[in-house]
Amino acid sequence: MISQEQFNDLVVNVLGRDIEDNLSQKKAILAPIDESQYLVAGPGSGKTTVIVLKVLKYIFVDGIEPSKIMVTTFTNKAANELKSRTVKWAESIISYLDMDYEFNLNELIIGTLDSIAEEYISRHMDVEVIDNFTSSAIMMQTLLKDERNNDKKLKQFFKRMKNHQGGISTSELNNQIQSLKERLMYDMIDFNEIRGHADKETVIYDIISDYYSQLSNRNLVDYSLLERNFYNLLSEDKLESLHGICVILIDEYQDTNYLQEQIYFKLATFAVRNQGNITVVGDDDQALYRFRGADIELFTSYLDRIKKSLNISPTTIFLQRNYRSTSNIVNFVNDFISLDDIYQKSRTTNKPPITCADNKKDSLPIFGMFRNNIEELSTDLSELIYKLKTGEKIELKRKGEEYVISLGENPSLALLTNSPKEISSYNKKRLPFFIRESIQYKDDDLIVFNPRGQNIESTEIVSILCGLILIHIDSKSKVQESIDNIPPRSKKTLRMWRKHAENYLSENELTITDIKEDKIDLISLLTTITDSISYLANESNENKIYHDIIKDTIIQTNNAINTDGYLTANQIFWHILVPIATGAIEIDDDLFDFSLEDNVNIMSIHQSKGLEFDIIIVDVGSDIYNNQVSSAFKRYPKDGGMSYNIEKYINTMVNSGYVASSTGRDEAFNDLIRRYFVSYTRAKKLLILVGLSSMKDGYKGDFQSNIKIQNVATGWSRDGKWHWEGLENLIQL
Incomplete structure (x- = not known):
């Protein structure tokens, strides 16, 4: 271990981060191990630097083992950047001091809450986590069962939820049922209780119940169910490997939902018991995900909530010095955020305006x-x-x-x-x-x-890829044309795919061999097709994203529903092609x-x-x-x-x-x-x-x-x- 003074010197002279002139950052970074903090971090305030330096301080000054430090953030990309920078800076310090450091820096627990939950749940439960597409595909099947997508009461309910603005398609119905299902889970609502109170909308709960039955039958969990299972294991005290946690650092806390808050509070009991702390970092002015179940009041009322739940009194620190923008931009956004008097009531108490680190007078106007x-x-x-x-x-x-x-x-x-x-x-x-x-x-x-x-299902590369799968598994369109009860738009997309693929084969003078037996090794087929069109994927970064998303989606869905290595053409249509054609895929920013x-x-x-x-x-x-x-x-x-x-x-x-x-x-x-x-x-x-x-x-x-x-x-x-x-x-x- 080193002294705090040594660490401070290393931060300035080795890592090139001068925290001496920013007392808020310094106070946050050099806090004692048992001080929980509530960090309200404005835009461009260097919060990532603060988080990384806090972790390094715990390691080198306080002697905390990396495996006892947990850091969560909102995306896998952000988590990878956090871990990469933490390890890189730690190695710089070790090298400079010529230390013989005995612990493994890669044992730092850094990730999204979902990735961390998956890691620990896999040690206790034999389940597979499915992505949003596979979840949407399974929900779509339950919605289309017995033509429930045409149920008038179902449509009327969701039309009422959207204030009767416009119609509602099957794809939109599917998305809204998914959203309601997740909201019930994130708000920790008793499903049977709310189902018992339902009136004309009972079909919604039948669909959701069928969805969960399908997951259970296949040992699958979606992300919201993953988090609930993680919470349950923590509540039942079955995760002994987490008992040693000393530090919990949570980034982007303004976009936390109630279930996640309860998970963090469970983890905080371990940290406090080990004379450690829980620190949350966020900004109420940058909360964007209420539509996904996030509750801004969990952040703005955090001090009261954690005091009431765990008798913890965090230190509040405002990180408001902006290192990103010019003074004119900072002045502009300070003015903008203060225009609406009612909005001020929703903000963190006593929140100061943003200040500019660079006050050059020659900055451009807006x-x-x-x-x-x-x-x-x-x-x-x-x-x-x-x-x-x-x-x-x-x-x-x-x-x-x-x-x-x-x-x-x-x-x-x-x-x-x-x-x-x-x-x-x-x-x-x-x-x-x-x-x-x-x-x-x-x-x-x-x-x-x-x-x-563009809608990913309408892009050229996806049309060709999915169209080639169609032609391989159903060359005469017999299965495709026999499928009933799918939205007209999806039927149109399937036909468009086939036409794109036929044109591709004709232009390149290619032929394919029909798969005679209705027992298809989809992964082998997918590999053959993606290899043959790889040059299209390399034409642009956008094409690469579309190609990789479709490929990964098909592989994961295949793994989720495959029991013997093979699928039927009907399974491929219903579980993969129809959901893609319906618009169930969203582009994941982690792919950038x-x-x-x-x-x-x-x-x-x-x-x-x-x-x-x-x-x-x-x-x-x-x-x-x-x-x-x-x-x-x-x-x-x-x-x-x-x-x-x-x-x-x-x-x-x-x-x-x-x-x-x-x-x-x-x-x-x-x-x-x-x-x-x-x-x-x-x-x-x-x-x-x-x-x-x-x-x-x-x-x-x-x-x-x-x-x-x-x-x-x-x-x-x-x-x-x-x-x-x-x-x-x-x-x-």
């Missing part, structure tokens, strides 16, 4: 680009992006001031939108489509990276294991969480022309939407006296404010807001001119006040 229509906007924005990425100096004069935008060659850049889809559900081209088209026309070497821009620096990146605001770019362009309304109710949810909410309604339904069902602590409209407003706060705080050097001119200047109605469009992103608060009227606070491009 810019805006607003045009009359999507074509003008996309043309001018593409030209601007091209100039910025190629290092061209941009000079302009506005309001008597001269501005020069010069960020050098190839600065990192991302366009953030509510949805990165290039084609709308109404088959209308959106801003991401036009940006891709314009940029690629200008320069083939400038890559537009938008893997979520390559640099985003060189691309023109287009992504949703949720995707951008945890990332940073030199240039951030935020689409605040390229597809919003007026104040129509249909766009209210993404600019100025009228109600709580699906997440709030499901929340209210569950609580009312299990507690007849339930009274919501806030309205659905308020919850929706808070979510939207947090979403745009996250988007604006991704920018390091340059922040640009873009949209249609009507967003800035208003529009003309049938009986009224200059109608203003209310939009949280452009500075409106829920009391109807426009704080940034005319967007005069932006320098217009």
